[in-house]
Amino acid sequence: MTESHRVVVALGGNAMTAPDGQARPEDQRKAIAAAVEPIAEVISGGTEVVLTHGNGPQVGNLLVKNEIAADVVPPVPLDWCGAQTQATIGYTLSGALEDALARRGVRRSVAALVTRVRVDAEDAAFQNPDKPIGRYVEAGEAARHSARGQHWVEVAGRGWRRVVPSPEPQDILDAGAVRALLAAGIVPVAAGGGGIPVAFGADGSGVGVEAVLDKDRTAALLARVVNADTLVIATDVPGAVIHRGSPQEQQIGHTTPEQLREYARAGHFDAGSMGPKVQAADRFVSHGGQRAVITSLDQLAAGLAGTAGTIVS
Numbered sequence: 593m594t595e596s597h598r599v600v601v602a603l604g605g606n607a608m609t610a611p612d613g614q615a616r617p618e619d620q621r622k623a624i625a626a627a628v629e630p631i632a633e634v635i636s637g638g639t640e641v642v643l644t645h646g647n648g649p650q651v652g653n654l655l656v657k658n659e660i661a662a663d664v665v666p667p668v669p670l671d672w673c674g675a676q677t678q679a680t681i682g683y684t685l686s687g688a689l690e691d692a693l694a695r696r697g698v699r700r701s702v703a704a705l706v707t708r709v710r711v712d713a714e715d716a717a718f719q720n721p722d723k724p725i726g727r728y729v730e731a732g733e734a735a736r737h738s739a740r741g742q743h744w745v746e747v748a749g750r751g752w753r754r755v756v757p758s759p760e761p762q763d764i765l766d767a768g769a770v771r772a773l774l775a776a777g778i779v780p781v782a783a784g785g786g787g788i789p790v791a792f793g794a795d796g797s798g799v800g801v802e803a804v805l806d807k808d809r810t811a812a813l814l815a816r817v818v819n820a821d822t823l824v825i826a827t828d829v830p831g832a833v834i835h836r837g838s839p840q841e842q843q844i845g846h847t848t849p850e851q852l853r854e855y856a857r858a859g860h861f862d863a864g865s866m867g868p869k870v871q872a873a874d875r876f877v878s879h880g881g882q883r884a885v886i887t888s889l890d891q892l893a894a895g896l897a898g899t900a901g902t903i904v905s
């Protein structure tokens with residue numbers, strides 16, 4: 593069994609909303625209160641954790657508020673919406689995790705960091721929006737928004753969802769601050785929502801851009817820059833499966849980056865959901881990380897023990 597000393601845990605949107613995807617404050621608080629329990633358990637067992645999280649439902653909701661209120665108060669850009677979600681989710685997560693640790697007799701501070709991530713202004717993703725955010729709507733409503741220039745896609749079985757550009761995360765600009773928190777014994781919540789995307793001009797100045805980064809891709813980068821041995825991608829399924837939805841469906845247990853890439857080429861993973869998780873696990877291990885685990889949050893400890901989930905090494 594591989595021991596984990598420093599783990600990056602990436603919490604999916606599913607871990608922070610109601611089971612039906614509702615993202616009212618009470619839904620988010622309740623989901624987060626449950627999500628922090630297994631994390632607190634792992635920390636109280638002596639493992640260092642860096643937390644990161646998604647923001648798809650929340651950032652999409654903020655955009656809708658911007659649009660509806662545009663005649664009354666000035667709309668703010670998408671990078672600001674990303675920063676706002678880092679703050680609200682980070683605030684909720686840090687309080688809930690501190691309380692869960694205290695209940696276990698562990699007095700630890702948890703601090704959420706507004707985290708910027710460098711992207712390339714010329715990234716092809718700006719011409720090809722593919723990151724789903726916000727709520728699911730019916731075809732008619734999606735068609736009305738599309739007619740106004742927005743991009744919407746159908747997500748099988750769930751409805752239509754807005755998509756925005758999601759460039760490749762290149763560098764975590766606040767990595768030094770994350771490492772400083774760790775060194776001070778503080779549990780960092782960092783790069784939420786994949787980080788705030790910032791592009792740099794020829795004169796070296798940074799400017800926020802209209803995009804939402806993929807939190808799984810950024811989590812793989814975060815795990816590398818904090819020198820984590822393990823990346824855990826916590827979602828709502830026990831692991832990645834092949835032949836999904838068919839009688840041959842089978843969960844992938846212990847596997848390698850090469851094998852995962854073969855499955856990905858064969859089309860076993862959906863683009864907007866399991867695809868980026870598998871890619872993140874592959875990237876982390878291929879760049880020297882010890883192992884990556886894709887599993888549900890309630891199996892976190894078993895995933896770390898190597899007895900549950902999809903384990904890539």
Ligand SMILES: Nc1ncnc2c1ncn2[C@@H]1O[C@H](COP(=O)(O)OP(=O)(O)O)[C@@H](O)[C@H]1O
Nearest residue numbers: 604605606827828832833836860861862865866
């Ligand atoms: N091959 C696969 N194995 C397992 N789940 C898959 C696969 N392909 C697509 N999925 C979907 O991926 C979902 C998890 O991704 P997503 O909803 O984006 O999670 P999160 O919001 O937790 O990051 C699962 O609920 C499942 O519906």
Ligand SMILES: NC(=O)OP(=O)(O)O
Nearest residue numbers: 605646647648785807
């Ligand atoms: N930013 C991001 O990838 O969020 P979700 O995981 O909630 O889609």
